[in-house]
Amino acid sequence: MTTHLRDEQGPFFGEFGGRFMPESLIAALDEISAAYDEAKNDPSFAAELAALHRTYTGRPSIITEAPRFAEHAGGARIILKREDLNHTGSHKINNVLGQALLAQRLGKTRLIAETGAGQHGVATATAAALFGMSCVVYMGEVDTERQALNVARMRLLGAEVVSVTTGTRTLKDALNEAFRDWVANVEDTHYLLGTVAGPHPFPVMVRDFHKVIGEEAREQVLALTGALPTAVVACVGGGSNAIGIFHAFLDDPDVELYGYEAAGDGVDTDRHAATISRGRPGVLHGSRSLMLQDADGQTSDSHSISAGLDYPGVGPEHAWLSSIGRATYLPITDAEAMNAFRLLCVTEGIIPAIESAHALAGALDLGKRLGPGATILINLSGRGDKDVETAGRYFGVLDEAALVATELDAIEADEAEGVQR
Amino acid sequence: MTAVTSAAGPTAGSASAAASPVGRTIARANSDRAGALIGYLPVGFPTLAGSIDAAVALVENGVDVLELGLPYTDPVMDGPVIQRATQTALENGFRLRDAFTAVEAIRARVDAPILLMTYYNPIVQYGIDRFADDLVSAGGAGLITPDLTVDSGAEWLATSDRTGLDRVFLTAPTSTSERLKLAVDHSRGFVYVVSTMGVTGARGDVDSAARTLVDRLREVGASTSTASACVGIGISTGDQVAEVLAYADGAIVGSALVRALSEHGVAGVARVAAELAAGTRR
Structure with a gap:
């Protein structure tokens, strides 16, 4: 292997990746891309994140x-x-703290997230508490039932948990609902996507934080x-x-x-x-x-x-x-x-x-x-x-x-x- | 994203407005009346036959252009009313090919151009070229693509150029002027003005952001002779249609029609369409 696979920065990985999103969200995605590119090259961002990981994540x-x-x-x-x-x-906190710091830089005051097992939702609710932001977590109704403990954890942390009853009532529908919220509230809200899927720059950014x-x-x-x-x-x-x-x-x-x-x-x-x-x-x-x-x-x-x-x-x-x-x-x-x-x-x-x-x-x-x-x-x-x-x-x-x-x-x-x- | 220039291709929409049945229909509505009324209904709701009858009723009651939505499992731009209807259609066994059946049947009964509103993955799986060819054969006019923007749409741009189908791209209050121009230059039929930051659904007031956005689109070349500016999302009454047509070329109504169809059947949707159409004559 002569190529450097670690250098891939998106938006495409071979034929995969890209950005197939409603126009209403393109400006927000561009804003995050730009902020992330700037943060990546800013030693103070890396230092701040590393300090959080040392003193908070463990x-x-x-x-x-x-x-x-x-x-x-x-x-x-x-x-x-x-x-x-x-x-x-779980590992989810790595990405959550990175994106929450970025959201703070962008002046956002509200975090939204999708969650399946609730691990990402808990991590996001935690970051929202830590950073003094409001937080809404979308979770499929099926998942709120099978992960009831994490629902309680998120609520204890001050987050609102919305049980999603559309479609299959699981993780994919929670993503749909989070995107819908984001379209309507993009001005003050950061969608803290919890995995390496979604439109560019999420797959690259979430990977980098992990x-x-x-x-x-x-x-x-x-x-x-x-x-x-x-x-x-x-x-x-x-x-x-x-x-x-x-x-x-x-x-x-x-x-x-x-x-x-x-x-x-x-x-x-x-x-x-x-x-x-x-x-x-x-x-x-x-x-x-x-x-x-x-x-x-x-x-x-x-x-x-x-x-x-x-x-x-x-x-x-x-x-x-x-x-x-x-x-x-x-x-x-x-x-x-x-x-x-x-x-x-x-x-x-x-x-x-x-x-x-x-x-x-x-x-x-x-x-x-x-x-x-x-x-x-x-x-x-x-x-x-x-x-x-x-x-x-x-x-x-x-x-x-x-x-x-x-x-x-x-x-x-x-x-x-x-x-x- | 850097694919913008290569995706743009050789043609811009502006030269093609006269060749587009949708563009001509909207231009005519603007010279005869205050502007065009574009009505949305999903294919297959409440049944395939029922959706055909409802679409015909829209045209018979003053809708100028039909926008038929293709039910999809993950409709991120749609609010609860349309989600419920399209989920019902899927549960009833909607298949993509039903769209062509519907277009052909509606075109046989009324003379209004028909655009399909579809999320991207279904047409990718069907085959973009095959889908376009089948749409042409059925007598359809083109596509509205809520999750496909110009800079990600090279394949659809090429296919729509080959087939001459209309392509309606969305613009939003948050779009930069550069992106507005991109959408105007590449849209054919009209350019979709997303009135407010949010998903589909009736609202008490149509956002003042819509007027600002239409003004900004005019500055980058949107007009009935190039790409008309038609406003959608949140419009549910004849008064709102009239209000929007004071500055825009067309008004798009969806959820209000879907709700009428859900609650009062074809007769109900016909009544609402007629009430909305009255707004084009004020």
């Missing part, structure tokens, strides 16, 4: 080696990048092991945590990159969110990328047990990285993700977000393929506090104490019998 996030989990991954060495330990519980994840992890893994990892893995919904950890490694051709998409009930069913595995090129929410759609270009319903991955599109840079073969995207079913979720809980004492559990499940398979001697760096993008109810119901432990030892015994017994989990 950066750098640590890495944790997971040897007991690794025993189930073919003997590969497993290292977790602990974005789950960030303030607010690339600190990979930059830190690359140094941390080198310091720990003396070498770059064999593979870097992450879950992919819109793709913000994945691009965040991938980006620092894009020009390390020996480092394999794997993104794990939500396969729901399975990619051969009609209930999944595996956009790259099963999607076609199309335009959704302002950029050209891969998406789940029918023959007429109507967006298909997606499904995942994880609200944060339940999105029928994906960031254009991922579609491009897939098209050029630099990163590989594979599906993980609900069942595979939930088993990896349980395994991390009982082997390492870490409750992951169900989103991140897709990356863990992928690493279990990948480790078996790569074998001993391989090092796999996993972006543990979020913690599972918000998922305790979902997981508790899934595993039937909500009403009684979980019998942890029994859990682990059951997993090991399954493996001994070669049971497909």
